[in-house]
Amino acid sequence: AIIPVNKTAHPFDKTRFEALLNRRFFYAPAFEIYGGVAGLYDYGPPGSSLQANIIAEWRKHFIVEEHMLEIDSTIMTPAPVFETSGHVARFADWMVKDDQTGDVLRADHLVKGVLEARLVGDKEARGLAAQPQKEDEKKRKKKVVKTAGVQLSDDAVKEYEVILAQLDNYSGPEIGELCRKYDIRNPDTGNKVTEPQHSTSCQHPETAQGHFLNFSRLLEFNNGRVPFASAQIGRSFRNEISPRAGLLRVREFTMAEIEHYVDPEDKRHERFDEVSDIVLDLLDRDVQASGSTQVKKISVGDAVATGIIANETLGYFVARIHQFLVKIGIDPARLRFRQHMANEMAHYATDCWDAEIQNSYGWTECVGCADRAAYDLTVHSKKTGHPLVVRQALKEPIVTERLVAELNKKVLGKTFGKDAGAIQKVFLELDEPRLLEIQRELAQGSAIVATPDGRKLSLTPEIVTIERKTFKQSIREFTPNVIEPSFGLGRILYVLLEHNFWAREQDIERGVLSLPPIIAPTKVLIVPLSAKEEFDPLVQEVSSKLRKAGIFARVDDSNTSIGKRYARNDELGTPFGVTLDFASIQNRTMTLRERDTTGQLIGDIDQVISVLVDLVNDSADWVEACRRLPAYDGVQAVD
Amino acid sequence: AIIPVNKTAHPFDKTRFEALLNRRFFYAPAFEIYGGVAGLYDYGPPGSSLQANIIAEWRKHFIVEEHMLEIDSTIMTPAPVFETSGHVARFADWMVKDDQTGDVLRADHLVKGVLEARLVGDKEARGLAAQPQKEDEKKRKKKVVKTAGVQLSDDAVKEYEVILAQLDNYSGPEIGELCRKYDIRNPDTGNKVTEPQHSTSCQHPETAQGHFLNFSRLLEFNNGRVPFASAQIGRSFRNEISPRAGLLRVREFTMAEIEHYVDPEDKRHERFDEVSDIVLDLLDRDVQASGSTQVKKISVGDAVATGIIANETLGYFVARIHQFLVKIGIDPARLRFRQHMANEMAHYATDCWDAEIQNSYGWTECVGCADRAAYDLTVHSKKTGHPLVVRQALKEPIVTERLVAELNKKVLGKTFGKDAGAIQKVFLELDEPRLLEIQRELAQGSAIVATPDGRKLSLTPEIVTIERKTFKQSIREFTPNVIEPSFGLGRILYVLLEHNFWAREQDIERGVLSLPPIIAPTKVLIVPLSAKEEFDPLVQEVSSKLRKAGIFARVDDSNTSIGKRYARNDELGTPFGVTLDFASIQNRTMTLRERDTTGQLIGDIDQVISVLVDLVNDSADWVEACRRLPAYDGVQAVD
Numbered sequence A, B: 001a002i003i004p005v006n007k008t009a010h011p012f013d014k015t016r017f018e019a020l021l022n023r024r025f026f027y028a029p030a031f032e033i034y035g036g037v038a039g040l041y042d043y044g045p046p047g048s049s050l051q052a053n054i055i056a057e058w059r060k061h062f063i064v065e066e067h068m069l070e071i072d073s074t075i076m077t078p079a080p081v082f083e084t085s086g087h088v089a090r091f092a093d094w095m096v097k098d099d100q101t102g103d104v105l106r107a108d109h110l111v112k113g114v115l116e117a118r119l120v121g122d123k124e125a126r127g128l129a130a131q132p133q134k135e136d137e138k139k140r141k142k143k144v145v146k147t148a149g150v151q152l153s154d155d156a157v158k159e160y161e162v163i164l165a166q167l168d169n170y171s172g173p174e175i176g177e178l179c180r181k182y183d184i185r186n187p188d189t190g191n192k193v194t195e196p197q198h199s200t201s202c203q204h205p206e207t208a209q210g211h212f213l214n215f216s217r218l219l220e221f222n223n224g225r226v227p228f229a230s231a232q233i234g235r236s237f238r239n240e241i242s243p244r245a246g247l248l249r250v251r252e253f254t255m256a257e258i259e260h261y262v263d264p265e266d267k268r269h270e271r272f273d274e275v276s277d278i279v280l281d282l283l284d285r286d287v288q289a290s291g292s293t294q295v296k297k298i299s300v301g302d303a304v305a306t307g308i309i310a311n312e313t314l315g316y317f318v319a320r321i322h323q324f325l326v327k328i329g330i331d332p333a334r335l336r337f338r339q340h341m342a343n344e345m346a347h348y349a350t351d352c353w354d355a356e357i358q359n360s361y362g363w364t365e366c367v368g369c370a371d372r373a374a375y376d377l378t379v380h381s382k383k384t385g386h387p388l389v390v391r392q393a394l395k396e397p398i399v400t401e402r403l404v405a406e407l408n409k410k411v412l413g414k415t416f417g418k419d420a421g422a423i424q425k426v427f428l429e430l431d432e433p434r435l436l437e438i439q440r441e442l443a444q445g446s447a448i449v450a451t452p453d454g455r456k457l458s459l460t461p462e463i464v465t466i467e468r469k470t471f472k473q474s475i476r477e478f479t480p481n482v483i484e485p486s487f488g489l490g491r492i493l494y495v496l497l498e499h500n501f502w503a504r505e506q507d508i509e510r511g512v513l514s515l516p517p518i519i520a521p522t523k524v525l526i527v528p529l530s531a532k533e534e535f536d537p538l539v540q541e542v543s544s545k546l547r548k549a550g551i552f553a554r555v556d557d558s559n560t561s562i563g564k565r566y567a568r569n570d571e572l573g574t575p576f577g578v579t580l581d582f583a584s585i586q587n588r589t590m591t592l593r594e595r596d597t598t599g600q601l602i603g604d605i606d607q608v609i610s611v612l613v614d615l616v617n618d619s620a621d622w623v624e625a626c627r628r629l630p631a632y633d634g635v636q637a638v639d
Helices: A016-021 A045-064 A078-087 A108-126 A139-141 A154-165 A172-181 A208-213 A215-221 A287-288 A300-305 A312-328 A375-384 A410-426 A432-443 A489-500 A533-548 A563-570 A580-588 A605-614 A622-628 B016-024 B043-064 B079-085 B106-123 B138-143 B153-169 B172-181 B210-213 B215-221 B283-288 B300-305 B314-326 B375-382 B408-430 B432-443 B491-498 B535-549 B562-572 B584-588 B605-616 B621-626
Strands: A026-028 A041-043 A093-097 A103-106 A228-237 A252-262 A281-282 A297-299 A335-339 A351-359 A362-371 A390-407 A448-449 A456-459 A464-478 A481-488 A501-504 A507-513 A524-528 A553-555 A578-579 A589-594 A602-605 B027-029 B041-044 B094-097 B105-107 B227-235 B252-263 B279-283 B296-299 B335-339 B350-361 B362-371 B389-409 B448-449 B456-459 B464-478 B479-487 B500-504 B507-513 B524-528 B553-555 B576-581 B588-595 B601-602
Touching: A016 A489, A016 A507, A041 A045, A041 B094, A041 B605, A045 A228, A045 A252, A045 A312, A078 A375, A093 A108, A093 A172, A093 A228, A103 A108, A108 A154, A108 A172, A108 A252, A139 A489, A172 A410, A172 A622, A208 A215, A208 A228, A208 A252, A208 A481, A208 B138, A215 A589, A228 B432, A252 A312, A252 A489, A281 A312, A297 A300, A300 B227, A300 B524, A312 A335, A312 A351, A312 A362, A312 A481, A312 A489, A312 B362, A351 A489, A362 A489, A375 A481, A390 A410, A390 A432, A410 A448, A410 A456, A432 A448, A432 A464, A432 B215, A448 A622, A464 A501, A481 A489, A489 A501, A507 A563, A524 A533, A524 A563, A533 A553, A533 A578, A533 A580, A553 B448, A563 A578, A578 A580, A580 A589, A589 A605, A589 A622, A589 B601, A602 A605, A602 A622, A605 A622, B016 B491, B016 B500, B027 B464, B041 B043, B043 B227, B043 B252, B043 B314, B043 B491, B079 B210, B079 B375, B079 B562, B094 B106, B094 B172, B105 B106, B106 B172, B172 B350, B210 B215, B210 B227, B210 B252, B215 B227, B252 B314, B252 B491, B279 B300, B279 B314, B300 B314, B314 B335, B314 B350, B314 B479, B314 B491, B335 B362, B362 B491, B375 B479, B375 B588, B389 B408, B389 B432, B408 B448, B408 B456, B432 B464, B491 B500, B507 B562, B524 B535, B524 B562, B524 B621, B535 B553, B535 B576, B535 B584, B562 B576, B576 B584, B576 B605, B584 B588, B588 B605, B601 B605, B601 B621, B605 B621
Parallel strands: A281 A335, A524 A553, A524 A578, B279 B335, B524 B553, B524 B576
Antiparallel strands: A026 A041, A093 A103, A228 A252, A252 A481, A281 A297, A335 A351, A351 A362, A362 A481, A390 A464, A448 A456, A501 A507, A578 A589, A589 A602, B027 B041, B094 B105, B227 B252, B252 B479, B279 B296, B335 B350, B350 B362, B362 B479, B389 B464, B448 B456, B500 B507, B576 B588, B588 B601
């Protein structure tokens, strides 16, 4: 039953791959029967289970393993929160709507796209070679507007060029004026667009703000101690102008985000030793700056020790992300961590690494891992006046000494009357050297002090005494820093499917998804020879025993050959199958099939179930199974 | 260790209950540090875990047990879908916004509330007793607007009364006009409101449409067979005008919805026998119509047999909902199923039952279970032209006979030239008796047929023959009916917390949440005597063994007494606790505490863990645990 498998006999065939995902309803365009909406996808049963299993594994790997505090905050978010977080300035640009379809477009991108296209068309019409479009990442993401090949007047060309050069400076209403004046329409439909409006979306583009706003409660829940982390899995939304690349660029998606709060003066991580030997493919800032994309293979321990990764906690999470992705089935050879360039990173961030995974669209950012410093907690705290800080009892109080002036208010009032207050204020602002001088003068009998209006008053030791005093600070108050690993689950799911797709060597039409058992939508397929009633008791028994063992199985008693049913489940990524035939009824035996090798074993029903439990829970592999059960040679079949 | 517990020593105290939920961060107003937003709540760690556990149990109880097809469709939904589903007409009323805060208000409710309040104020000012406000359910849910006690002119009173009587007939712009003319403002803020707009929310008020739109794909996934069900857990949104009652009436909530597709001619359910003996508290239509709320205790089997519940499948799901709610900890004595009155139900629905749960706010609908007939699939199919039907091979083909006219087109054309087409059309519309007449006439030699313009033409047997033919229909095509159980998870979570809250007899301040182990946020609390390092190895060992057994445990090594740590976890609903003290280090023993009785047992660490596993997995109860482990008498304690 151990049959060598050649998974690379056929090169990756995207058309066949996408046909499989569509045929088996992993996901499909949302609102398909209404014509679909770009950038929105619905997950069918296998996609939905796959996502649920990835999330379950994520919960185990991060939340349970690290005792994180899971929260569930609302999607609807009032505008002031986004203004404070910086999202309005950064993301919520002026938007227009297609006045027929309601499609939302970013106003400045629309103007830019349309005017640039007209300029290109003008060049074509004038017989000049159109300038080759720059192929950098940013550009390719933007809408490519069809060029019309229409010649413009010389004045129009000049006006367009001026507008394009200054586009960043236009206000919303001014862009609206441009759209009217130059008849700028939605290039997808030819429809006019509405007045630009600030997109004050009530839907958040990340789940992070829900963590930060609940920081005080979470800290209290954690008995006031840091480090600790909050975690959340939730839906987020982005105004993608022209979504494409399937699940890699969508308008609505599920994220899993962690906010790990840490003492800014101590970013060590107590479990760093457990991961320090993990070797990663790192693409650091310096290598990128030199124009190269050559990764460095280096252990996390060394990367932190040599300062490539800024601190232990950040390194710890980078390594844990690596472990997680590989565990669920991402090919480690196609996984790298790319450091953000200084100008790419938010100004407040200390360091940021993206887990990028190679797929047919290129290298795609699937997880971000940033040290956001104290930015988020600080801005929300400033805006609301609500302190978002940790108050920590110091193990050893900090003892400081300084000179302190004490005024005898009674004598002061009697002597100076309404000037008493002014004198008190003056003393509040005196520095140490000046206090020392006054102390010395007082020792001589009296000291002269100037009031704010310039009068000089003489004070006696009876009125003021200056002494060195000891102060003890036993509480330290600080705003924690935040390390944020942030996972785009839809992207991970998509690249995972790509990495696990292959076709049988002997038949390119027979696609297989080699999903690891832990995340496969269905773990075991139960295949009775036919839907005849005589198989029912055994099907019930096996189903029920697997369910009790916590293994998700499905019965396929559809009216097709066993081979076709297995082929269908190879496409669904079901790792194991058991067949119940007439021999099963006679001898209580059952065959066990492995998806990738198609090898088959046979054994007593309970024996096979016990092997299955170990296979699914990853405590045995197929080699081990082959040791425990004899290979199936086909003679037991009765038909 | 079996100590009798009196959970009803103190009456339910809502203030203490809410303080507990807030103190332990089950949930809290969202955006609290920004002043909060009415109707939006964030779940903290225990609330979030509780919700996740309820969902996990729901998945097991419904999706896994019934082999449902889980999907995950988008929240964003284009307007045409809602127009077709009927949501725009039914839900998406004219809305206005507060022009400062942006709060959204339903325009007609605003006008009604403000004008009614002014009329009440007028009555007060005139010294007339204000009419007592009707206290029916509907009224109480609506905003109560502060009455001002200002007298109005007689004309104004008349105008207001006319407007109120006709309010349903005003269009959006007309309501806008009213707001301007009568200076109707947001009563919460005193701010003006914007022009009424149709609320074409892009966020769905239910997850159901995502199921229906994917029906064809789901049917194909299920090999073309019904019955089957799709299931989805997702976030939904409603424009609640004045949210209140905490989690019972919110703007954003998590739903779990099932759409079970069934043959309209056969609504039996194959597993109905498994539930038919379950006795439910039913409040049927007739009892309600008689003005009573006296429930009938009746088995589901009898309710279906006597026609109280419309069909087996609906009855099956009502019973399964009952099982689920009781399993997660709802008090069955405070659970009833109320049938919708005919005028309360959507016009297309056949029957509808709400699971209502009694709590401090009254009886609250927490689950709906409706037979929506073929409505949804039919409207989407009509609108899109995409057939949403089942095509079923008939076991026995339906054989029908009918008279069929066959025209010899060659002769027909030669004889009648351009009239040939008209004659063909005439024959398409002839009914059976007329065909029989013509057949008889032809047998006599020729038959007279009238053209649409009144000419009479004579046809011979050479041109037309009429014969009885046999037709065989082997495929039946039908639109399935939909049974829809729809769960409001936030409401269930809230009433569950109420039902499980009580205070210790000897101390009303010591609140307990007696959550069943299957849904408790944390199953086991591990309590080392102190945070001293000497306990670390044992804490690690116990944590790791419980984790391997799949049991979610938390360590509390905070710097307070063991008693206080247990009290905190009684409030969190943690059912079991284990204490590690110096005796544990010396003898490898551990004490096991049960939350409700506070009884304690002692045993070898591994023995205690094995008992714990059975307790948490519900395969042993505390009585059984007391049989397996000796009671802890306190002598083993070393301090």
